[in-house]
Amino acid sequence: MLLGLQVSTEGKIYEAPERAKLLGCNTMQIFGRNPQQWRKDFLDPQDIREFIRQKADCGIKPVFIHIPYLINLASPNPRLYEASIEAYIEDMVEAEALEADYIVTHMGSHKETTEEAGIERLIDALNRIADKTTSTHVGILLENTAGSGSWLGYKFIHQKKILEGLKQKKRFGLCFDTAHAYLAGYDLATKEGLEKTLAEIDDLVGMNLIKAIHLNDAKGKLGSNVDRHDHIGKGNIGLEGMRRIINHPKLRDLPFILETPKKSDTDDRMNLEIVRRLRVN
Numbered sequence: 001m002l003l004g005l006q007v008s009t010e011g012k013i014y015e016a017p018e019r020a021k022l023l024g025c026n027t028m029q030i031f032g033r034n035p036q037q038w039r040k041d042f043l044d045p046q047d048i049r050e051f052i053r054q055k056a057d058c059g060i061k062p063v064f065i066h067i068p069y070l071i072n073l074a075s076p077n078p079r080l081y082e083a084s085i086e087a088y089i090e091d092m093v094e095a096e097a098l099e100a101d102y103i104v105t106h107m108g109s110h111k112e113t114t115e116e117a118g119i120e121r122l123i124d125a126l127n128r129i130a131d132k133t134t135s136t137h138v139g140i141l142l143e144n145t146a147g148s149g150s151w152l153g154y155k156f157i158h159q160k161k162i163l164e165g166l167k168q169k170k171r172f173g174l175c176f177d178t179a180h181a182y183l184a185g186y187d188l189a190t191k192e193g194l195e196k197t198l199a200e201i202d203d204l205v206g207m208n209l210i211k212a213i214h215l216n217d218a219k220g221k222l223g224s225n226v227d228r229h230d231h232i233g234k235g236n237i238g239l240e241g242m243r244r245i246i247n248h249p250k251l252r253d254l255p256f257i258l259e260t261p262k263k264s265d266t267d268d269r270m271n272l273e274i275v276r277r278l279r280v281n
Contacts, residue, residue, distance in 0.1 A: 062101035073125035074108030074118035107153035123165035146183035179216035185223035
């Protein structure tokens with residue numbers, strides 16, 4: 001089973017693979033830089049080389065880098081929009097240097113313009129980013145959202161429209177967040193709801209495009225659009241819902257990344273152990 005979580009890069013970025021290994025993980029997700037700030041500097045080349053060595057030594061693959069929260073590729077604000085594209089390109093180049101496999105990105109907020117306008121801006125931004133990073137091998141994964149505010153990506157018709165507008169389609173895929181899907185109205189707590197959700201994804205974009213699963217329980221109610229994650233089995237998807245997701249034949253071989261609440265490594269260990277117990281070999 002490919003199982004990992006969001007791992008801290010506090011201190012030096014090359015310390016993250018060892019942290020993941022100590023938790024028994026064989027994949028991980030990190031932030032390449034502070035997710036709440038614009039870039040202040042670039043990683044030291046020596047730190048990059050050590051990161052590559054450590055992730056190989058620790059057997060951590062694939063590696064996912066989550067894009068910072070400030071980036072909004074659907075923004076109607078010209079200054080923020082252009083700054084987001086520039087920052088994204090820089091992050092793609094650095095992810096390539098780190099030999100990461102994928103960048104995971106939220107699809108942006110249209111800021112109360114219209115969904116159609118936001119989708120058009122996002123398509124244009126992603127095409128510009130792809131054109132400027134043709135030498136990179138890092139894939140871009142579009143993550144579904146809970147649908148709060150003006151965020152795009154809470155229904156999979158959005159992903160369909162975006163993918164149809166991309167020029168370099170082979171460079172893009174999906175990251176399926178279970179909590180976000182449930183909070184957006186996809187009832188993953190039931191067998192029927194899970195099958196209906198996966199059938200919709202397959203029909204609109206193709207299940208083959210899912211390259212990662214953010215495995216999170218949902219604290220909010222079905223369709224509440226309130227983006228709050230919960231511990232595995234303790235939210236409204238529940239233990240049986242999580243079990244079905246983890247063992248589903250169309251999902252079980254994909255990398256599972258936990259973004260569950262954490263106050264310490266104890267929370268991570270607890271959630272990882274629950275997932276391992278739910279797994280049927």
